Amino acid sequence: MSERTSGSVRRVRGAQRDERSGSSARRARSSSSTSRGSAPKVVLVTGVARRLGAQVAARLVADPRVERVIGVDLAAPSTELARLLDGVELHRVDLRNPEIARLLGDEGVQAVAHLAITTAVDYQSGGRGATKELNVIGTMQLLAACQQAPELRKLVIRSSTAAYGASFRDPAVFTEDTEPRETPRGGFARDVLDVEGYVRGFRRRCPDVVATVLRFAPFIGEHADTRLKRYFSLPVVPTVLGRDPRLQFVHVDDAVEVLHRATVERHPGTYNVAGRGVLTLSQAIRRAGRVTLPVIEPGLSAVAGFAKSSGALDFSLDQLDLFVHGRVVDTTRLVEEFGFEPRSTAAAFDDFIRGAGFGPLGPDRVRRAERAILDGIRRVRDTAEGDR
Amino acid sequence: MSDGRFEAGDAHQMAADAHQMAADAHQLAGDADETAEADVWDGRVARLLALLRHRLTGDYEVDEFGFDRQLTESVFLPLMRPFYRTWFRVETYGIKHLPDDGPALIVANHSGTIALDAAMLCVAVHDEHPARRFLRLLGADFVFRMPGLSEVARKSGSTLACNPDAERLLRSGELVGVFPEGFKGVGKPFAERYKLQRFGRGGFVSAALRTGTPIIPVSIVGAEETYPLLGNIRPLARLLGAPYFPVTPLFPWLGPLGMVPLPSKWLIEFGEPIVTEGMADSADDPMAVFNLADQVRETIQQTLHRLLELRPDPWSA
Incomplete structure (x- = not known):
């Protein structure tokens, strides 16, 4: 172990020098000219059997600076995603298995993009407990392996704005430095906090590895997240009575862009990634042309439970909190450091609706109804005047 | 500050939105005017309908604090x-x-x-x-x-x-x-x-x-x-989770009327x-x-x- 550590120190001396000069000049460095030079040649991406992971891996393959992209997942990618993964060296590895450490060492991996952190609970393979295992234990093992990887210079972690929780006592806008007032309830948020805790420990132990934590708002896009799509395509969309949370989304394509830049450039630190601006839930549902069904809060818990057991929808408690109190983050730091601004929440949502389709109250129909009413008034008046 | 810029952008967008809305209403009002004489009520109805359309289709801006x-x-x-x-x-x-x-x-x-x-x-x-x-x-x-x-x-x-x-x-x-x-x-x-x-x-x-x-x-x-506050029914306040339960000359004696x-x-x-x-x-x-x-x-x-x-x-x- 000690031998390995000293070996890694020797081998990454170049990167270390880079780090030192970089950290002193971190504030001043707004352009990424220094970071461009340090693009890793071998990148490992976890979670490639999911769409986000597959898209990031494909994006890295297309980058000429990256020579090899290794994709890792427990499951095999679907045939649709497999097409995306052309050029990616696929390995079916369980992150909780020491095999990952061998892979990192043998292949000389220089950057790891850890995307196998998931909100989705897979009820076929053990439910919430299994998801937590994969999220938390998987990250822990992966970081342990990273610590021993001699060539590693960069670590990118997919986190979530769920880390801030959601409550009525919170400030309206979270910056990266906002501490959550209370531990968020709900599994995923706690997973994310645990994962970020491990990353803090990793940063202390391996200061020569550039670690980037990206806190993503919920993903949305033309093809994205079937869960949100299912929610917004319900015949009547349940909301919490008397609550209209402020929501933010990030377009999947922009998330891929940010993940790509974080992997090939140098952006140490933690960043919120979200589309600028806000949609309230009722506004989003109206934009989708749907009808809301306000339910009292205890009632919604029951509905969520029922939907969960019937497999129609799956909601966790932190999502319920989100749908009561909403969550908005500040993205100034991301825009300044990455020189890239994700499209606005409204634009991302519009793109999503284009894919999902409008409900019964689409804008065209409303406009037609408006015209019909105005025409009706005119006709009534014309006849009234004709009678006179 | 970039914050300021964002806000200004939002405000600008909102202003543009409001302008668009006024223009829509005006156009619709104009349509109505073709047959009838210029009538304030036509304009009002058209404006109200345009507003309703904007509300129904979610076509409005809300800032990051939720201000609509x-x-x-x-x-x-x-x-x-x-x-x-x-x-x-x-x-x-x-x-x-x-x-x-x-x-x-x-x-x-x-x-x-x-x-x-x-x-x-x-x-x-x-x-x-x-x-x-x-x-x-x-x-x-x-x-x-x-x-x-x-x-x-x-x-x-x-x-x-x-x-x-x-x-x-x-x-x-x-x-x-x-x-x-x-x-x-x-x-x-x-x-x-x-x-x-x-x-x-x-x-x-x-x-x-x-x-x-x-x-x-x-x-x-x-x-x-x-609402001259004469007393406070503490147990009721605690029950409702409110800071106090007011007793005024009219409330709660006159029921909802006491809320005037x-x-x-x-x-x-x-x-x-x-x-x-x-x-x-x-x-x-x-x-x-x-x-x-x-x-x-x-x-x-x-x-x-x-x-x-x-x-x-x-x-x-």
């Missing part, structure tokens, strides 16, 4: 205006002390059992000031815990009274309003009317100091008589701004903060006495 400008302009303010003009006959003084643009922190006394003074202050700032500015109030966390109320508060421009929100609003150039007495002010017995309560920890002062924002002391006379506010005469005076520029260093100095808070409190208290002499009869015209 369109809803505030076309629903909340019009609902409050009859109270402001006819019921309470509000008179304002010193509106010129509010800046045309850029931030200011408005600090006012709080009274009247339910916070009608907050709503009237919003109408005063919007309707009396030539720039028709919106007041962004800071509310107690009780407000944001309550379903329904929390959304009305956010959509009308309020946010939680906490330093990050206050400073963010001030940095983006907004007019921010705060009632440092909080529930001690609104929930005080009628016998203690126009006696300013303690000013909390002075968080508003440090927010102003840190952002270099002028503080404008505001004195409101009239809210005390709307008494038509007192209101005076609102905006005082001279207190400049805080270049004092950011003292934002964490408790002595400096308390002294400034005290100065603001004294100014408001003295102005209240002066206004009360102007209005000897609470029910005068």
